[in-house]
Amino acid sequence: MRKYTLLFTLSLIWGSQFLFIALITHDASSITISFYKALLATLFLFIMTLFMRKTPYKKQWGLYILIAIFEVVIPFIFIVQGQRYISSGMASIIIALTPVFTLFILILIRQRKFNLVEIFALILGIFGIVILSWNPEKLGLVEYVSLGLLLIASLSFAISLVLMQNLQDDVPIHHMRNVLSIATIILIPITIFSSNTFTLHFDPLQWSSLIILGLVHSALAYVIYNILVRQYDAVFASLSNYIVPVVGVLLGVLILHEHLTLNIIMGSAVVLLSLIISQQVKSG
Secondary structure, three states, X not given: OHHHHHHHHHHHHHHOHHHHHHHHOOOOOHHHHHHHHHHHHHHHHHHHHHOOOOOOOOOOHHHHHHHHHHHHHHHHHHHHHHOOOOOHHHHHHHHOOHHHHHHHHHHHOOOOXXXXXXHHHHHHHHHHXXXXXXXXXXXXXXXXXXXXXXXXXXXXXXXXXXXXXOOOOOOHHHHHHXXXXXXXXXXXXXXXXXXXXXXXXXOHHHHHHHHHHHHHHHHHHXXXXXXXXXXXXXXXXHOHHHHHHHHHHHHHHHHOOOOOOHHHHHHHHHHHHHHHHHHHHHHO
16 A cells, blocks of 8 residues: 555646746746756755665666666656646656666566556556547658657666666665756756856746755655655556646536546546556566
C-alpha cells in the first residue's frame, strides 16, 4: 500500500506542474527557469539535511553527475521548451513513453527478462493516455521540434531511472541533494552562455509558481522518485508518468471546472487497467 501512496503522491505533484509552468514559461527562457528550479531544490534539500541525523553513506560522484544530466538538466530544459508550442495533453503522451523506454533499456542491458504481458500493459497504458488526451491539432515544424524535445526528455528520464538503481545506501534526500547541486553547477555556465542573464521579471504569482516548482515539483518529487526506484524498481517508479495526465485532466475538471468527457472516463479506466495488469505480472 505504501508504494502506491508514494506513486500517486508523485503523480499528483507532477500532474499539477503543467499549470505552474504555463504561468512562467513565456516570461523567461527555459534554461533560466531550469536553473532557478534546480537552485531552489538544492537549497531546500541542503537545509533539510542540516536538521537530519548524520548518516554515513557512499558518495558516488560519477553516478551523481550522470543522474544530474539525465534526470535534471536535460528534462528541465527540454520539457519547459517543448511545452511552449504544444498542448499539455500532447506533451503528456510523449512523456508517458518513459515506462516503455525504461523497460526497453533494462531488457537491453539484461537486467530484466522479456515479458509479453508486461509490455502489453505498458502499451495499453499509452493507449489510455492517447484516449485521455486526444485533441487533434495541426502540427507545423515548430510543433514537431517540440515533440522531439519531449521525446528526448522522456528517454532521458528512463536512462536516469536505470542509473538510480545503482545508488547505494538508503539516503534519498542526501543523494538527491548532491544530484541537484551538480545540476545547478552545470546549469550556471549554460545559463550565462545562452541567455547571459539570471534576471527574472516575474509578478508575485509567477514567483510563487517558480518557488513551488523548485521546492515541491523538484526537491520533494525527486526524493519520492528516488525512494520508489531504490525500494521497488525503475519500471514501477516510471509508471507515475501514466497517472500524471490523468491527474492533470482531473485537476482541470475539479479546479478549473472543465467538462468531464467520455475521453476522460475511458482513458482513465484504460490507464488504471494497465497499472493493474503490470502489477499482476510482478505478484504472479
